[in-house]
Amino acid sequence: MKTASWPGIALALSAAVLWGTTGTAQHFAPARISPYWIGALRLAIAAVCFALLVAATERGRAVREAVPGLWRRQLLAGACIAAYNLAFFAGVRLAGVAVGTTIAIGSGPLFAGAAQALLTRRPPVPLWWLGTALAIAGGAAIALGNGGVAPTDGGGVALCLTAGLSYAIYTLTAKSLSAHASPARASLWVFGTAAAIALPAAWLIAPSGGADLVAAGSRGWLVVAWLGVMATGVSYLLFSSALRFISAATGVALAMGEPLTAFTLAVLVLGEPLRASGLIGIGLILAGLALVVTGERRNP
Numbered sequence: 001m002k003t004a005s006w007p008g009i010a011l012a013l014s015a016a017v018l019w020g021t022t023g024t025a026q027h028f029a030p031a032r033i034s035p036y037w038i039g040a041l042r043l044a045i046a047a048v049c050f051a052l053l054v055a056a057t058e059r060g061r062a063v064r065e066a067v068p069g070l071w072r073r074q075l076l077a078g079a080c081i082a083a084y085n086l087a088f089f090a091g092v093r094l095a096g097v098a099v100g101t102t103i104a105i106g107s108g109p110l111f112a113g114a115a116q117a118l119l120t121r122r123p124p125v126p127l128w129w130l131g132t133a134l135a136i137a138g139g140a141a142i143a144l145g146n147g148g149v150a151p152t153d154g155g156g157v158a159l160c161l162t163a164g165l166s167y168a169i170y171t172l173t174a175k176s177l178s179a180h181a182s183p184a185r186a187s188l189w190v191f192g193t194a195a196a197i198a199l200p201a202a203w204l205i206a207p208s209g210g211a212d213l214v215a216a217g218s219r220g221w222l223v224v225a226w227l228g229v230m231a232t233g234v235s236y237l238l239f240s241s242a243l244r245f246i247s248a249a250t251g252v253a254l255a256m257g258e259p260l261t262a263f264t265l266a267v268l269v270l271g272e273p274l275r276a277s278g279l280i281g282i283g284l285i286l287a288g289l290a291l292v293v294t295g296e297r298r299n300p
Contacts, residue, residue: 008244008251009296017258022231024262029223034205037210049228082195094155103160111164111252112251113129125299128296128299130291135253138288250296
């Protein structure tokens with residue numbers, strides 16, 4: 001058994017818990033704020049956090065290893081994070097929250113497992129596939145059971161699949177970057193690049209978004225601050241650290257803890273009803289995550 005994988009499992013699940021607070025936090029954001037600006041600004045705030053952390057802890061320390069073309073991986077990972085944010089928000093708006101979230105989050109592990117098999121010649125073990133399928137089914141039961149069946153929009157579905165693919169590629173690339181720099185420095189590379197892409201894109205999509213955020217007052221900034229510092233900065237630092245101990249495919253699969261957290265907060269904080277479909281979804285996600293963890297620990 002791979003006892004060395006336990007730190008990575010714990011870190012990835014902790015990151016998923018923080019990601020799961022995103023929906024509840026956005027519930028308290030003023031409606032006038034563009035979701036594109038929220039997504040872009042949380043990337044920028046996270047990048048600032050990583051820069052401060054690197055300055056405080058790694059002053060004068062160089063990258064561990066000079067690798068030709070390392071900047072290409074950095075650019076790819078940053079572009080994927082920016083694409084994930086923009087495609088997810090746009091896809092959910094077109095396809096509906098329930099369907100869009102299910103497709104975006106559920107497709108990520110499948111893309112990651114397939115990409116890992118193709119690129120590294122080390123496909124995830126059968127337990128991983130079974131556990132991932134159960135977790136995806138659980139996420140679908142929670143989302144569709146609570147939100148109903150939304151009208152399907154082909155463009156929205158395509159954007160949500162793009163979000164899932166972008167996240168999978170980011171994770172595989174971030175694991176590669178973690179071999180050459182600390183989690184904080186690697187995250188600074190990635191999120192600095194992502195913010196540089198996402199901020200101009202948000203301005204092009206919603207030119208008045210910045211002014212709307214200023215007019216929204218302190219509540220809007222508090223929501224953005226939480227999303228940027230905790231739900232993005234701290235969470236991705238935990239996730240980047242996790243990738244030093246576990247496979248990229250397992251990291252993405254463990255992110256299925258996000259809908260579990262989101263559902264729990266929706267019931268406890270937002271007062272949403274606890275339906276039978278939600279309880280079934282919780283059971284499926286927990287069973288799926290247990291199989292994913294078992295498969296990761298048994299995989300040589």
